[in-house]
Amino acid sequence: MTRAAADMPFFWAAFWCYLGATVAACAYAGTRLPRVRAWGYGLSLAGLAANTVALAVRWALSGHPPVTNLFEYMVLFAWATVLGFVLLWRRRGAELLTVFGAPVAFALMVLASLVPESIETQLMPALQSYWLWIHVSLAVLSEAAFAVAFVASVLYLRRGDDDLDAVAYRAVGVGFPLFTIGALFAGAVWAARAWGTPWSWDPKETSSLVVWLIYAAYLHVRLTRGMRRAAALIAIVGFAATILTVLGSRFLGGLHAYA
Amino acid sequence: MDPSRAVTLALILGSLALCAWVVACTWRRAAGLRRARGRALVRRIGSLVTHASILAVVAGGLWSTASSFRYASQAYLPAGASLDVLAGGFTLRVDDAWTEVGENGAPVEYVSLVTVLEDGREVRAHRIEVNHPLVHNGVGVYQFEMLPSATSVASASLEIAPNDDPGRVARVDAPFDVETPVPGTDLSVKVVAFLADFTYDIERGTAALKSVQHENPAVLVRVWEAGRPAGERWVFAAFPGHESAAGMPCKLLLRGYEPDFRHGLTRFEISRQPGAPLLFAGLAAMSVGLALVFWVRLAPPADRGRRGSA
Numbered sequence: 092m093t094r095a096a097a098d099m100p101f102f103w104a105a106f107w108c109y110l111g112a113t114v115a116a117c118a119y120a121g122t123r124l125p126r127v128r129a130w131g132y133g134l135s136l137a138g139l140a141a142n143t144v145a146l147a148v149r150w151a152l153s154g155h156p157p158v159t160n161l162f163e164y165m166v167l168f169a170w171a172t173v174l175g176f177v178l179l180w181r182r183r184g185a186e187l188l189t190v191f192g193a194p195v196a197f198a199l200m201v202l203a204s205l206v207p208e209s210i211e212t213q214l215m216p217a218l219q220s221y222w223l224w225i226h227v228s229l230a231v232l233s234e235a236a237f238a239v240a241f242v243a244s245v246l247y248l249r250r251g252d253d254d255l256d257a258v259a260y261r262a263v264g265v266g267f268p269l270f271t272i273g274a275l276f277a278g279a280v281w282a283a284r285a286w287g288t289p290w291s292w293d294p295k296e297t298s299s300l301v302v303w304l305i306y307a308a309y310l311h312v313r314l315t316r317g318m319r320r321a322a323a324l325i326a327i328v329g330f331a332a333t334i335l336t337v338l339g340s341r342f343l344g345g346l347h348a349y350a
Numbered sequence: 351m352d353p354s355r356a357v358t359l360a361l362i363l364g365s366l367a368l369c370a371w372v373v374a375c376t377w378r379r380a381a382g383l384r385r386a387r388g389r390a391l392v393r394r395i396g397s398l399v400t401h402a403s404i405l406a407v408v409a410g411g412l413w414s415t416a417s418s419f420r421y422a423s424q425a426y427l428p429a430g431a432s433l434d435v436l437a438g439g440f441t442l443r444v445d446d447a448w449t450e451v452g453e454n455g456a457p458v459e460y461v462s463l464v465t466v467l468e469d470g471r472e473v474r475a476h477r478i479e480v481n482h483p484l485v486h487n488g489v490g491v492y493q494f495e496m497l498p499s500a501t502s503v504a505s506a507s508l509e510i511a512p513n514d515d516p517g518r519v520a521r522v523d524a525p526f527d528v529e530t531p532v533p534g535t536d537l538s539v540k541v542v543a544f545l546a547d548f549t550y551d552i553e554r555g556t557a558a559l560k561s562v563q564h565e566n567p568a569v570l571v572r573v574w575e576a577g578r579p580a581g582e583r584w585v586f587a588a589f590p591g592h593e594s595a596a597g598m599p600c601k602l603l604l605r606g607y608e609p610d611f612r613h614g615l616t617r618f619e620i621s622r623q624p625g626a627p628l629l630f631a632g633l634a635a636m637s638v639g640l641a642l643v644f645w646v647r648l649a650p651p652a653d654r655g656r657r658g659s660a
Binding site (some may be wrong): 215219220222267270272280281285287 | 411414418420452453454456457458459460464479480481483490492493526558619620621623626629630633634636637641645655
């Protein structure tokens with residue numbers, strides 16, 4: 092059953108906060124004024140708060156975690172990405188990363204705003220499985236970690252700061268195992284239960300494998316070769332592949348077409 | 351060469367090349383284990399497990415590719431029908447099949463109650479749903495599709511225009527096989543038959559079911575006038591106005607119908623994936639290995655002891 096979206100005011104509040112933080116990030120890139128950076132960080136935090144409330148309201152309205160359609164996935168993706176940056180700031184004082192992470196969160200919210208935002212209180216039979224929560228939530232957390240690695244890699248290529256390279260590596264170190272467990276392992280187990288085979292070469296499955304191989308290449312280049320700039324480039328390509336994977340089934344169809 | 355065979359060959363060759371490379375990496379890592387201590391040892395073990403697990407995943411995948419099968423049964427089975435699952439050496443008898451429908455009319459669950467028969471003997475009963483397959487003798491039976499009944503409806507929405515007053519059109523939602531009075535007239539109607547895909551059998555001279563898909567739905571409506579039988583007509587959803595009113599006290603139109611989800615036609619997918627357990631074991635080992643590598647200690651060797659703001 093579709094319900095009126097009472098979460099949408101909070102969604103739009105988060106949307107505008109992330110837009111403001113994005114403007115602040117651009118302004119900071121040009122001016123280097125600490126006050127502008129602080130504004131960007133503050134707006135990111137405000138956006139995160141609104142984003143959290145939007146997700147909580149949607150969860151309460153639908154009666155299930157908000158991971159059942161592309162809109163919910165993108166909103167959760169944005170939330171996890173900003174949360175990743177904020178946690179990073181608490182551990183490493185990486186306020187700059189949080190500011191420059193806002194454009195990624197804003198882009199995800201823009202994509203979310205382009206797809207239907209209906210709340211489904213009644214899930215289709217295929218989605219009525221606890222594997223949905225395991226598979227999707229771990230996948231989105233891993234992709235948020237890849238977003239952190241993406242931003243850190245872009246900044247590393249511009250600034251050459253080794254700490255940024257370390258942040259990217261740590262983010263992939265969190266995201267890659269999560270992606271393996273959530274997207275591949277949990278996905279394969281669920282597919283075997285629901286579709287009778289753990290692997291179908293569905294467009295989303297195939298592109299997820301490509302994402303996994305790209306980040307495996309990142310780790311080999313970064314760890315065994317020590318080629319940090321090449322690794323940063325691979326992290327950027329990996330995140331582009333991640334976004335294509337998330338959106339791909341929208342255009343390519345396949346077994347994940349409802350996602 | 352057939353493109354699909356070329357792709358399969360490329361996949362197999364690529365997998366073998368990957369395996370050779372992984373074996374070399376694993377061998378090299380195994381050799382380094384003796385020198386490692388403490389957390390470095392944990393990381394090396396994790397790395398070793400991760401690389402070795404790739405071999406299990408590839409082996410499971412190739413095994414499945416070589417010896418697995420998966421096909422959807424051709425027939426849509428009503429309650430009482432049977433399906434021979436030759437690969438599993440058993441017969442599946444459908445005891446009941448239905449679609450659970452939610453408040454908005456969308457399906458909530460597809461349910462098939464089945465009994466497994468071996469040599470005509472009942473072995474076990476099972477409730478098959480999406481995400482809840484039956485696995486028997488190593489063969490999985492999955493809920494693949496469910497159609498509403500092809501020969502009955504829950505109700506039909508009819509428009510009735512009496513011949514003596516064609517401008518006065520009454521609308522009736524008539525439950526299946528229940529005589530329903532038409533408001534404002536002395537008529538009553540009853541939907542006595544339904545065909546999801548109507549066709550006419552010329553040889554037998556009767557209406558017949560062309561397929562179980564709802565391609566050309568039609569209801570047979572029996573009409574009473576002042577309590578006396580007045581005739582019956584097939585009324586078509588796709589061809590409104592096609593049916594003749596000759597000999598009938600009214601003209602009938604079928605505006606829609608509520609499908610009969612309670613008496614479903616179920617379709618199964620049959621699958622055997624012998625390599626799946628090895629594939630899952632490989633993925634589980636890979637998950638453990640990666641956790642050991644990255645989550646026991648995340649800092650790369652070059653960054654140990656360094657902290658700072660980015």
